[in-house]
Amino acid sequence: MIGFVAWRLLQAIPLLIGVSLIGFGLMHLAPGGPLAVYTLNPTIQAQDIERIKIIFGLDQPVHVQYVKWATGIFSGNWGYTFFGGRPVLDVILERLPATLLLMGSALSVAIVLGLSIGVLGAVKRYSVFDVLATTGALFALSFPTFWFGLMAIFVFAIELRWLPSGGMWELGEEGNILSLLRHLVLPTMVLALVITATWSRYSRSAFLEVMQQDFMRTARAKGVPPAARLMRHAFPNAAKPLIALLGVELPFLFSGALVTETIFGWPGMGRLFVDALNMKEYPILMGMMMFTAIFVIIGNLLADLAIAAIDPRVRLR
């Protein structure tokens, strides 16, 4: 197991280097370069830009700049924002809790719902429920998130007036848990829809595959009751592809959160990304690209380690 963990950690290093190369490359391909905000500003003189270039070290050869930037990333110095000059990492971390709350609640709702629908569909294959669920999942996967969000706002916030249409708190109610929960319902529902659909499809096919295995027939033959067969025999084996899915889903969650946060005015990382894009805040954009990529690499790593912990065949390979 230790060998496997070490090997898997080593594999993450080229990925991190690749990710940082792409992040660095994008920043330098941006029109106006990393200093676009200054070079495109007519009130700033040419000699000032030269001075800023030297301050930021942009007069040095590209590979020197890259090494400096990359070591900065790994030692926690992610650069400073153009407006306000705040450390980029602080700005991102400030928005992290809101996004984690939204992603966490959407993911838990979606996993519970999707898994139940998928397992039920697999157990009662080709039943009316199964056909409806698989068709419904394909419908759900075809909805543009933002349109579904707008429709949800229209029905539940404008017509029925049951729930607030956006934001995280009512004015003057910051810190009130009840107000937070009310604001959380709609964005969670919107973000969870697509994830539920994906999870129901994957868990259905994972369980169908496991239930055709010989050991399931053996368990049945020796008289294990259906519930125990499902929980003790099928579940651990079907869990593997689902854990892998959890790792793969991470990038989607970030992009789903981006759209959902924009519609609902949720003050998380997705909103930060869109705002930074509108203000040409390249340091924040690149910081967020790096942040999510590292998040995704860690997510995949953890998923792989969890699979190895469940299944000895994986770690002995």
Next chain:
Amino acid sequence: MSATAAAPQGQIGRVWTRFRRHRLALAGGFVVALLLASALFAPAFAPQDPTLLDTALRFRPPFADWAHPLGTDELGRDTLSRLLYGGRVSLTVGLVAMVTTVMTGALIGITAGFLGGVVDNLLMRFVDTMLCFPQVFLLLVVAAFVPPTLLSISLVIGLTSWMEVSRIVRAEILHLKEQDFVAAARALGASRARIMFRELLPNAAAPILVAATLKVASAVLMESYISYLGYGVQPPLASWGNMLTNAQGYFDTVPWLAILPGAAITLTVMGFNFMGDGLRDALDPRLRMDP
């Protein structure tokens, strides 16, 4: 004398029979055909010029009069005409992006799978790296850098979504290149390029076709996302995404302006998704996922 050739008539017939049995896929195919026809003949169907302003007739509700069957928007433009022309834009972007995705993905997948070794390793690590970034992030950053034209939007969507295709093609090539017909071609003295593109590629057509169909759906969705956020198709050119952005401002009073373009996107994406699912089942029963 190619060892591959196209599938014999009997096989296409079998695929068609299997596809037809899939009722939702058939419905999806019908919707797609209808959408393509309406986009192609938009000028014939559209009751008005989609850019014609008529401020005397703002916010006409749908089905109120025959001049504007689906009503008008905040500038008095005819909604049906804008939907039809917007469909032209969205479908064009979707199809061009799909072609870009499939060509890039197939080229990288076939090169990696066939050459193997260091080339395979480098290309696949590049794929892994690209997959670490959420597509919407990459898409928005690059879209914000280049001037938004129909071609640039399609290319950007295509170039940020080819990774899955390359993985699918590579897996298929790894399996195919061990087959006898490849050894036969090699024995006959066929060049590497010939084996890759004349022998292997046609045999990998089935999964590529399925991926291509599903990629049109995701490209239409992506176009609507970035147009909605303002980095895609720019007004006055209508696309379903930017029609939604406009409609958002009048959402509480005239909801149909937002409902219609969203329904059009959903219908298109669903059509291609159902068709792709049916194609997957029809072309290769081994890949079956749904009943």
